[in-house]
Amino acid sequence: MCILQIRMSKEMEELSPLGDSGHGDESEEETEEDDEPKICQVCGDKSTGYHFNAMTCEGCKGFFRRAMKRPAQLSCPFQNACVITKSNRRQCQSCRLQKCLSIGMKRELIMSDEAVEKRRLQIKRKRMHEEPVMLSPQQEAAIEELVTAHQKTFDMTCAQFIQFRPLDRDQNSMSEYSREPKTGRYSNPTMHTRPPEDGVQRTVNLSSPSSSFQSLKKNTDKRWLKGAIFTSLPHFTDLTTYMIKNVINFSKTLEMFRTLIIEDQISLLKGATFEIILIHFNMFFNEVTGIWECGPLQYCLDDAMRAGFQQHLLDPMMNFHYTLRKLHLHEEEYVLMQAISLFSPDRPGVTQHNVVDRNQETLALTLKTYIEAKRAEPEKHLLYPKIMACLTEMRSMNEEYTKQVLKIQDIQPEVSPLWLEIISKDGC
Template sequence: MSSESEARSPLDDSEVEESFREELEEDDEPKVCQVCGDKATGYHFNAMTCEGCKGFFRRAMKGPAKFRCPFQNNCLITKSNRRQCQFCRLQKCLSIGMLKELIMSDEAVEKRRMLIRRKKMAEDPAVLSDHQESLIQELLEAHRKTFDTTFSDCQFRPLDRDQNPMSEYSLKNSCSQNSPNLMGPVELRKPVESSLPQGSSSSSFSNCQEAEKSSKREKAFTTLPHITDLSTYMMQNVINYAKILKPFRALTIEDQISLLKGAMFEMVQMRFNMTFNENTGIWECGPLNYCMDDAARAGFQPHLLDPLMKFHYTLRRLHLDEKEYVLMQTISLFSPDRTGVTQHGAVDKYQELLACTLKIYIESKRTGPEKYLLFPKIMACLTEMRTMNEEYNKQVLQIQDIQPEVSPLMLEIVSQHS
């Protein structure tokens, strides 16, 4: 080798290769692998070789195997026979000056790859395309037309909190700590069975059940009329939102219904989350303030309310902006695996576009390292919502059986799982 090559400072393979590629741009003369004669791609481990011999040398030096020549230790290594004798091929690598010391450890390779990725991300920041910008604006306008966070146009039946006995949820998770004026008096009832005398007949037990059921109808869920009006209002707004979207209108009526039924509970809760105060645990809907006990007084049970409350805290603490909320809601709407959906391809394609848009929006608009975890956290919240969907449908039907005041729209939405 020339004195210039011998004086070369020990550089790692990638740096030398990058330098060599720059030289190739200035010199069109083909380079030949000094091991096997194949076309060389650069200097690897201090010698000009092809990619094949480069990989062979790295594996040979890092592996425990010891090679033996089946012939006379002087095989001629060519492109066609280089795999026939590993011993002589390795000796040729060493003889042309390839150095084991220049082989990077697996940890060093991974660290270098991470640095390259970070450098590339810094040089090429995520940027929304014109189509994605237009998509976000379209969704945002549709959202603002169909959701008023001040609830200024709402006309609901009064929210009666005074006469309704506190539920099991109220006892465990009373919001009176944060807003005592929202709570009514505490009243506990024993289960029907505990008040029966020993030896009671099945008919008397049945009569007691009917009496208890009648009593529940009279005063069990005093906030139900208001909560029904509120829920129906929110559902109508979600329907109006979906009807504005061109990709939604392009689907069959049957698929539109299936998507709305599947996503309704999730989208309503995500919209409610935009009004949630994480410091007080109160939903501040303009002149209307709600705590979770209002839902309990409407008949909903802890099996739903406990994870739902946790969800609202989790999502609100992500501090999403309006555009992120809207994209999240629409991803939920366009879920191809909802029961009854037939146009899976069209729905899946649009959901993928929404998800990519949300991811790029976060990367381009957010700052700080936490932005790289925000997208997966949002997707985890969507998954968590789906686990509560079935329980919500189940409890709505149970409430309707005890106190038939659930609106026809609510019943139609939950009928998918009935």
């Protein structure tokens, strides 16, 4: 995957009066005194201070810098005795330069182009720290559109989940939970019970995610797993189909998505749907218990295993959910993350790469600006690169996810046509 890059907008040519007519970029020895006359010692115009060791105006300051950097020799068309004034200072460059040198202007005080650019950047950084970062009206509108699209197309209460085919768990699974009647909701997801391996009931404490996850992998009896596999696949098929439809509806709500040609829309959806579903589920993930708390239902890692998914996918997926959830993202940051994933120009089949790339850069810059403008934590500058790293991690899981779904379909043909269409690499 290409790491997301942000091309910042071009800097203004003049940040302050810097450059050829700038004030103070090379005036390292300005020692103005109040009682000195404020006139240019070269042409008599109003002076702006000491430049290159002499009191000059902005015009003569810039002229001296350019003349010293210019390789051509200057010559006077008259008698090398021109009187330089404000009105005629452009008429004879040779005599004007000699006047500059005669009053003590020094070539060695001229800063290099690299030094000028470095100072310009320092001034810009200082101003950025002094002036509060604010979202532009266009960025505010983009965020509002994304949040509205998300809220319209995805029910955060997950009320629809109870309409899916039942999540057929082993009778011992999640038995330590306090289950509410009718809804199937588990009220205290702190422990998860596994089936007995040697006649002794054991529990895995999900409040210690790393150790319990490794223990679950090592101790799961292969014969039990083979017998229990695919029992939750019907529910996951319904769930995934429902989530795919939400992603499609979310994308179609966005103006910048609708303006793309239909072939690119399909390519982007095929590439990003798994990643956007991951982001959706991260909003429900409890990083303390390792449980996805989806309204009336709650899911644990065993449920994904019983749908047929294997550790090559589940290991990095679990790490991803812990990493992203611990960032405690705002809803705005979540939806911007979804949109950045959607508008990935390097998805297979995308033809309008430049258009998609510009959209992604706009969204990425909006996310970066949002963090700077809305976050107050001292470490907020680390949040943006952490989010980008999570996006990269999702891309690395995407291919393995496709392989495993196709493998599940070969063994247990339960995957829905829409699900297969999304993961297919063929054209529409």
